[in-house]
Amino acid sequence: MRHFFLTFVFLASCFGQIGPAGTDPNSDIVWVNRPKPDSLPAGVSHHTYFSQSMKHEVGYLIYLPLDYFEAGARRYPVIYNLHGAGGNELHGQQAAEILHRGISNGQWPPMILVMPNGGKYTYYKDSADGKYRGETTIIRELIPHIDATYRTVASRAGRAIEGFSMGGRGATRLALKYPEMFCSLFNQAGNVFHTADLYDPSKPDVYPNNYLGKDKARYIEDDAYLLLAKNLDRIKAGLRIQVACGTKDDGHLPSVREFHQALVKAGVDHTYWEIEGLAHKQTEMLAQYKGIWFDYHVESFRRAGLTK
Numbered sequence: 001m002r003h004f005f006l007t008f009v010f011l012a013s014c015f016g017q018i019g020p021a022g023t024d025p026n027s028d029i030v031w032v033n034r035p036k037p038d039s040l041p042a043g044v045s046h047h048t049y050f051s052q053s054m055k056h057e058v059g060y061l062i063y064l065p066l067d068y069f070e071a072g073a074r075r076y077p078v079i080y081n082l083h084g085a086g087g088n089e090l091h092g093q094q095a096a097e098i099l100h101r102g103i104s105n106g107q108w109p110p111m112i113l114v115m116p117n118g119g120k121y122t123y124y125k126d127s128a129d130g131k132y133r134g135e136t137t138i139i140r141e142l143i144p145h146i147d148a149t150y151r152t153v154a155s156r157a158g159r160a161i162e163g164f165s166m167g168g169r170g171a172t173r174l175a176l177k178y179p180e181m182f183c184s185l186f187n188q189a190g191n192v193f194h195t196a197d198l199y200d201p202s203k204p205d206v207y208p209n210n211y212l213g214k215d216k217a218r219y220i221e222d223d224a225y226l227l228l229a230k231n232l233d234r235i236k237a238g239l240r241i242q243v244a245c246g247t248k249d250d251g252h253l254p255s256v257r258e259f260h261q262a263l264v265k266a267g268v269d270h271t272y273w274e275i276e277g278l279a280h281k282q283t284e285m286l287a288q289y290k291g292i293w294f295d296y297h298v299e300s301f302r303r304a305g306l307t308k
Contacts, residue, residue: 082163124170128213246278
């Protein structure tokens with residue numbers, strides 16, 4: 001386990017209201033975003049699936065390694081790459097390019113990369129009014145669709161989840177909530193908050209109250225720290241965790257450090273690193289560490305018995 005002990009003051013203001021009071025920041029979500037012709041990286045294609053929970057199509061990108069169509073019955077592990085706030089399914093292409101390059105030069109074994117559309121500001125949670133199913137559409141709809149449509153390793157041993165910012169935050173909560181579904185988690189500068197402590201029905205226009213509603217049970221169910229305690233044995237048994245954040249990422253580093261310390265206290269073996277001088281910039285993070293970017297997931301798959 002690699003970690004750094006640093007003193008910090010938690011900035012509660014990082015988790016405030018999204019948009020003007022009473023507004024719905026998700027009202028203009030576009031659930032299917034068609035890429036421009038010939039704009040996608042090698043091996044990447046755009047598709048849709050029908051969301052039964054939301055009653056409409058949802059788009060996703062998928063990267064298939066070059067040997068996928070020549071490998072017969074071979075099955076592949078899958079990495080789910082969750083986009084950040086304001087994004088959509090078109091926002092994971094740099095990671096796909098890095099993966100393709102690494103597979104092509106023999107650095108990494110062939111894998112599938114899925115880039116879902118989780119909605120602009122759902123934080124990969126279901127809204128209380130049922131309009132937005134950020135969690136349900138990933139866990140109950142997209143993953144089963146991918147397993148049914150492509151030759152995947154359809155088990156915990158063949159699934160990893162990651163994301164930057166909102167994507168890292170969502171990936172962390174989903175992995176802790178469903179540790180039986182994933183063997184590897186990579187949180188890239190994603191805030192990890194005590195959601196249950198933010199429940200305040202007197203502020204219905206302030207996030208998360210304007211999204212999760214009046215039932216406190218929903219806040220408890222979405223609290224990553226409570227999920228860590230609740231599912232600790234299952235997390236220790238099969239989920240590998242990596243967390244990274246820039247030292248100049250003032251809006252995310254405090255909660256990322258707190259989550260790291262919670263993992264240490266809980267005895268969860270994990271990898272934690274801070275990138276000196278980096279602000280909240282995904283492109284720079286990827287460019288700086290592209291040579292090792294998928295090493296952690298590959299090792300997770302190897303330990304699960306999938307790759308050598």
